[in-house]
Amino acid sequence: MVAPLRVGIAGLGTVGAEVVRTIEQQGRVLSARCGRGVRVVVVTARSKAKKRGVDLRGITWAKNALAIATDPNVDCFVELMGGAGDPALSAIEAALKSGKSVVTANKALIARHGLRLAKIAEKHGGPLNYEAAVGAAIPVVKTLREGLAGTDIDRVYGILNGTCNYILTRMEQEGLSFAECLKDAQRLGYAEANPSFDVDGHDTAQKLAILASLAFGTKVAQSAVYVEGISSIAPEDLRAAAELGYRVKLLGVAVRTKTGIEQRVHPTMVPRSSSIAQVMGVTNAVTIDGQGISPITLVGPGAGGAATASAVIADIADVARGIQVKPFGRPAARLRATRKAPMERHEGGYYIRLMARDLTGTAATIATRLAERKISIESIVQRHPDRSSDGGRANGKSSPVPVILITYATNEDAMRSALQAVQRDKVISGRPQVIRIEKN
Amino acid sequence: MVAPLRVGIAGLGTVGAEVVRTIEQQGRVLSARCGRGVRVVVVTARSKAKKRGVDLRGITWAKNALAIATDPNVDCFVELMGGAGDPALSAIEAALKSGKSVVTANKALIARHGLRLAKIAEKHGGPLNYEAAVGAAIPVVKTLREGLAGTDIDRVYGILNGTCNYILTRMEQEGLSFAECLKDAQRLGYAEANPSFDVDGHDTAQKLAILASLAFGTKVAQSAVYVEGISSIAPEDLRAAAELGYRVKLLGVAVRTKTGIEQRVHPTMVPRSSSIAQVMGVTNAVTIDGQGISPITLVGPGAGGAATASAVIADIADVARGIQVKPFGRPAARLRATRKAPMERHEGGYYIRLMARDLTGTAATIATRLAERKISIESIVQRHPDRSSDGGRANGKSSPVPVILITYATNEDAMRSALQAVQRDKVISGRPQVIRIEKN
Numbered sequence: 006m007v008a009p010l011r012v013g014i015a016g017l018g019t020v021g022a023e024v025v026r027t028i029e030q031q032g033r034v035l036s037a038r039c040g041r042g043v044r045v046v047v048v049t050a051r052s053k054a055k056k057r058g059v060d061l062r063g064i065t066w067a068k069n070a071l072a073i074a075t076d077p078n079v080d081c082f083v084e085l086m087g088g089a090g091d092p093a094l095s096a097i098e099a100a101l102k103s104g105k106s107v108v109t110a111n112k113a114l115i116a117r118h119g120l121r122l123a124k125i126a127e128k129h130g131g132p133l134n135y136e137a138a139v140g141a142a143i144p145v146v147k148t149l150r151e152g153l154a155g156t157d158i159d160r161v162y163g164i165l166n167g168t169c170n171y172i173l174t175r176m177e178q179e180g181l182s183f184a185e186c187l188k189d190a191q192r193l194g195y196a197e198a199n200p201s202f203d204v205d206g207h208d209t210a211q212k213l214a215i216l217a218s219l220a221f222g223t224k225v226a227q228s229a230v231y232v233e234g235i236s237s238i239a240p241e242d243l244r245a246a247a248e249l250g251y252r253v254k255l256l257g258v259a260v261r262t263k264t265g266i267e268q269r270v271h272p273t274m275v276p277r278s279s280s281i282a283q284v285m286g287v288t289n290a291v292t293i294d295g296q297g298i299s300p301i302t303l304v305g306p307g308a309g310g311a312a313t314a315s316a317v318i319a320d321i322a323d324v325a326r327g328i329q330v331k332p333f334g335r336p337a338a339r340l341r342a343t344r345k346a347p348m349e350r351h352e353g354g355y356y357i358r359l360m361a362r363d364l365t366g367t368a369a370t371i372a373t374r375l376a377e378r379k380i381s382i383e384s385i386v387q388r389h390p391d392r393s394s395d396g397g398r399a400n401g402k403s404s405p406v407p408v409i410l411i412t413y414a415t416n417e418d419a420m421r422s423a424l425q426a427v428q429r430d431k432v433i434s435g436r437p438q439v440i441r442i443e444k445n
Numbered sequence: 446m447v448a449p450l451r452v453g454i455a456g457l458g459t460v461g462a463e464v465v466r467t468i469e470q471q472g473r474v475l476s477a478r479c480g481r482g483v484r485v486v487v488v489t490a491r492s493k494a495k496k497r498g499v500d501l502r503g504i505t506w507a508k509n510a511l512a513i514a515t516d517p518n519v520d521c522f523v524e525l526m527g528g529a530g531d532p533a534l535s536a537i538e539a540a541l542k543s544g545k546s547v548v549t550a551n552k553a554l555i556a557r558h559g560l561r562l563a564k565i566a567e568k569h570g571g572p573l574n575y576e577a578a579v580g581a582a583i584p585v586v587k588t589l590r591e592g593l594a595g596t597d598i599d600r601v602y603g604i605l606n607g608t609c610n611y612i613l614t615r616m617e618q619e620g621l622s623f624a625e626c627l628k629d630a631q632r633l634g635y636a637e638a639n640p641s642f643d644v645d646g647h648d649t650a651q652k653l654a655i656l657a658s659l660a661f662g663t664k665v666a667q668s669a670v671y672v673e674g675i676s677s678i679a680p681e682d683l684r685a686a687a688e689l690g691y692r693v694k695l696l697g698v699a700v701r702t703k704t705g706i707e708q709r710v711h712p713t714m715v716p717r718s719s720s721i722a723q724v725m726g727v728t729n730a731v732t733i734d735g736q737g738i739s740p741i742t743l744v745g746p747g748a749g750g751a752a753t754a755s756a757v758i759a760d761i762a763d764v765a766r767g768i769q770v771k772p773f774g775r776p777a778a779r780l781r782a783t784r785k786a787p788m789e790r791h792e793g794g795y796y797i798r799l800m801a802r803d804l805t806g807t808a809a810t811i812a813t814r815l816a817e818r819k820i821s822i823e824s825i826v827q828r829h830p831d832r833s834s835d836g837g838r839a840n841g842k843s844s845p846v847p848v849i850l851i852t853y854a855t856n857e858d859a860m861r862s863a864l865q866a867v868q869r870d871k872v873i874s875g876r877p878q879v880i881r882i883e884k885n
Contacts, residue, residue, distance in 0.1 A: 027595055037775045038594050136592070142738050144584070144592030151768070152576070152584030154478050155467055155758025280744050283723040288739065297751035298582050299728065304720050305741035312738040318595025328591070328768045335477045 009042030010325040011078055015070035015096060016085030017050035019310035020110060020137075022057040024083065024317050029060065035318070039325035047073050070096035074105070081106040081324045083317065089113035101125045101133065108320040110137035110313055116211035119218070119225040120340065123332035133332040134320035139212045140165065142312035143305040144319070145291045149219035150334040156295035158220040162258040162443065165212040167287030167307045168196045168203040169235050169255040173272075174285045177243040177252070183236055195287060205234035206255065206270040213257030213268055216291065218333045220259060221266045223343040225333065230257075231346045233271035242358060242438060245409045246274055249384065251356070252282040256443060267346040272440050274356050279445040280304070292445070300445065349418040354383065354442035357412070357424070359433045360405035361387070367432045368408060374426040375412065378419040383411040405434045411442070449482030450765040451518055455510035455536060456525030457490035459750035460550060460577070462497040464523065464757050469500065475758070479765035487513050510536035514545070521546040521764045523757065529553035541565045541573065546764040550577035550753055556651035559658065559665040560780065563772035573772040574760035579652040580605065582752035583745040584759070585731045589659035590774040596735035598660045602698040602883065605652040607727030607747045608636045608643040609675050609695040613712075614725045617683040617692070623676055635727060645674035646695065646710040653697030653708055656731065658773045660699060661706045663783040665773065670697075671786045673711035682798060682878060685849045686714055689824065691796070692722040696883060707786040712880050714796050719885040720744070732885070740885065789858040794823065794882035797852070797864070799873045800845035801827070807872045808848060814866040815852065818859040823851040845874045851882070 012028070014021055025045055028035065036042045049067040067073045074082050074096040082100035084107065086093045093114055100107050102125060109115065115122070115135050126133040136146045140163070144152075149161070164170050172186040187204065190196035202208050210230040218225040235255050246253050251274040259268045275282045280302040284290040289307025292300050306312035333340060361367035368387060375382060388407040412420065424437050452468070454461055465485050468475065476482045487505040489512070507513045514522050514536040522540035524547065526533045533554055540547050542565060549555065555562070555575050566573040576586045580603070589601070604610050612626040627644065630636035642648050650670040658665040675695050686693050691714040699708045715722045720742040724730040729747025732740045746752035773780060801807035808827060815822060828847040852860065864877050 031595055031597065034597075034775075035595055037779055038771075040771070040776075142593075142596070142735065143741060144588045147587065147592050148584045151763060151766075152587050152759050153582075153755065154762035155471055155475055156582070156755045157471065157474075278725075280720075280723060283720060285718075295582065295755060298749070298755055299746035299752065301583060301743070301745035303741070303743050306739035309738070311736075315593065315596045315735060315738055319592050322594035323591060326591075326770060328770070330766060330768070331478075331480070335474075336480075339477055 007041040009044045010321070011044055011046045011080045012083055012321060013047040013067070013073035013076060013079035013081070014045060014083040014085060015049050015073055016087070017048055017057055018085065020313045020317065021050065021085040022059045023310045023314035024085070025061070026059045027314055027318055035322060039322050041325055043321060043325050047076060047079060049073060071099055074100035075103055079105060081108060081321060083321065084109040084111060085317070087111055087113070089117045094118055097122060098125060101129050101131050104129050104131055106131045106324040108134045108317055108324065110135065110317055112138035112211045112215065116214045116225060116227045119215065119332065120337060123337035126332050127337055132324055132329050134323060136320050137313045137316035139215050140289045140291060140303070140305065140307050141309065142315040143289060143291065143303045143307065145216065145303055146219065148303060149216065149293070150330055153293065153295060154334070156298065158293060158295055160258065160260040160294040161216050161220040161291065162256050162281070163216070163291035164254050164281060164284050164289050165209045165257050165291070165307065166203055166255060167289060168200070169209070170284065170289070171195050171287045172204070173235060173238065173243070173253055173255065176238070176240055177247070180240050180244070182240060183238060204236055206232040209255060209257045209270045213259055213270060216257070217259035217266060217268050218340060220293070221261065222333070222335050222340055223266050224340045226343065229268050229343045229345050231269040231271070231348050235272050237438065238272050239438070241407065242440065245358065245386070246356070247277070249411060250277050251275060251442070252277050253440060254281060258443060264350065266343050267351065268343070269346050269348065269351070274440050274442040276445055281445070349421070351417040351441070352414055354414050354444070355412045355420050356440040356442060357410040358438040359408045359427070360435050361408045362405055362432055362434055370430050370432045371408065371410065371427050374423045374430070378415070378423045380415040380419055380423060381413040383413050385410050447481040449484045450479070450761070451484055451486045451520045452523055452761060453487040453507070453513035453516060453519035453521070454485060454523040454525060455489050455513055456527065457488055457497055458525065460753045460757065461490065461525040462499045463750045463754035464525070465501070466499045467754055467758055475762060479762050481765055483761060483765050487516060487519060489513060511539055514540035515543055519545060521548060521761060523761065524549040524551060525757070527551055527553070529557045534558055537562060538565060541569050541571050544569050544571055546571045548574045548757055548760040548764065550575065550757055552578035552651045552655065556654045556665060556667045559655065559772065560777060563777035566772050567777055572764055572769050574763060576760050577753045577756035579655050580729045580731060580743070580745065580747045581749065582755040583729060583731065583743045583747065585656065585743050586659060588743060589656065589733070590770055593733065593735060594774070596738065598733060598735055600698065600700040600734040601656050601660045601731065602696050602700070602721070603731035604694055604721060604724050604729050605649045605697050605731070605747065606643055606695060607729060608640070609649070610724065610729070611635050611727045612644070613675060613678065613683070613693055613695065616678070616680055617687070620680050620684070622680060623678060644676055646672040649695060649697045649710045653699055653710055656697070657699035657706060657708050658780060660733070661701065662773070662775050662780055663706050664780045666783065669708050669783045669785050671709040671711070671788050675712050677878065678712050679878070681847065682880060685798065686796070687717070689849070689851060690717050691715060691882070692717050693880060694721060698883060704790065706783050707791065708783070709786050709788065709791070714880050714882040716885055721885070789861070791857040791881070792854055794854050794884070795852045795860050796880040796882060797850040798878040799848045799867070800875050801848045802845055802872055802874055810870050810872045811848065811850065811867050814863045814870070818863045820855040820859055820863060821853040823853050825850050
């Protein structure tokens, strides 16, 4: 009989407490599955006194994370403190250097220091597992790292931030503004008081950088990700998307192009019939396009104590079973550097919403400017002014009228230059709204 | 440097040839991922002469599967011959007994002999991997066996047969009959000349028995699965489902109930908004309900050469990496026997379509018979006879009129007994159509 796996946990928030509770309750099942016991022997957190609803008797309380990381009686160090730097970083480093296995749910840390930690892990032989860092209980890290080991991947993309998807879902379903939905998300605890990390796309970018590394063998680097958030999305964009057979999602997309791996996060029009378009509310989803096979989509809870704990425990079980895979699937030394996607060279279709000053001639002008740059229009819709109001004609001038275009695939440079020309023509008012289209 | 993994493959159909081709083409990537080379050293198939579009030079041709299974120069035996018995069965047994690792895509074999093979594998220490047996490239075996090791599962259900889903999708989208769609499926190669294995639910039952074992620790046994196929489904059921907010899918469902694990395959009404309802055409999907977490759904190609080969290669890569997990996640000796679900005790909602002989009084009679058995009706819809025709009244008698009911959860026994009473009342003509409802 193999000796039980001795686990030390740093961080006892919702996730940490849930991990301790589950290992206590599922201990026998877990032991049977792993062929050895799994025992939490030491924990630490900011406050020892805090009520957590979990029995910590019989578990040593360490003075800090580093003490657990260097404790010779610990086999597996579980980091659930969070934060992209210390104390989590040095504790994980110390644990790996002492030959321990490490499990973490810390996406910010893996996105920033994953490469360095992977090198240390490989050198010292301990696994570094981080399933919970992306999509919580959705087994996307395992799927990319192990399940598709023999499949060439062309693209991986997904809804990786529940807050943004909650906001976009409510905006679409109730016709509300971004600001109203954000306020509700904050009230419900789905968004932070400072929501920028979520709604500006940075959380998605960190997760995407990790997925890209696993899928394409790139060096994980948040700085290589082009990022745009959802704050500019208006209810009329969601309405128009619906009419045109699309839905707007904040996607993280990593895709193999002729010039390299393109990593980008931005609001995206996806076909309404695609699996990813069906994902509503705080749910997350990842689609993987493997060469020669139909897309694989994984859908599930991307956050929450129980869902995150589920992934952490699966990672611990893998350690107990002796499953050992290189942190990014391939040797860290072979991961390739990648640079920020030059979006001016991005190729794809575009949704463009313009406010035409006057209907007469505007569509023709726009079509001409696009045609000059060889951009083909898939559809063009001119909204007639609302006839139930005076349409702004009371003062003798007509109000701007929305014109909505869908282009066929072109490059972003050409599209931007066409829109600048249209602006110079003074046939539109305000800035055009542009949303990239991602085909499935 | 670890020596390369020496792979022997029995069966060179579409999948086998694709596996050989991929290992040749992806050899370097695969080696980097696994930390050792992966090399096909010996193969066999029925015909050596057959053109397969794959380079077999440098690969030994064995006289049969057993020769590969007992070849001391083979580390990993890959069985891609198919068939629930010999020669696949004895070859796998021999390979396991000689300490080899085994990879198979053979669902029929795992469903029938999985338990016995798992015991042999555990005794001799070789892994037995069969990711391709369920959902081809969808990593559902890995997800249940490893990814959710620490999560208590309440229910696993899915669309596990692409042929049935293709037929139901076309019936719904084009209003065609089962027979017409089946003929098309046969013409397109989605259905066999003898379609019973697919459309009567047996293929789904084999896959479900495997998933149930992984999710609940039951002894894999197709005989424990209650099975109904899709041949009785009529276009009017799909139309009514749509109007009532449902869609009809052939589901395999394994669920924990008060009286044990219930395993069943039957046409099922699923809420139109559920992830599983969005899965159209030949695509497969599995949803896993873990305790305390939102459902996880995996969607992807459930068949096809490349998709199946992708799973086979992932299994081979796991062997190369030394990943070793018990075939059904837990020790085979601890798997529990399960008996066929007593469907009369099944609890759930029901869709019932009846042909009422006459509108007057029929609804009241039906409602009374249901009420006597404490069955509550969620909705009842009486279709008015088509006013554009004579509605069958020309001969002075009215034609039967469809009445569609949705019940709240009840037990199947009560529902059947109520319908028998309604039939005795002679207010309906023909047999009632009954479809179980699965809530998400």
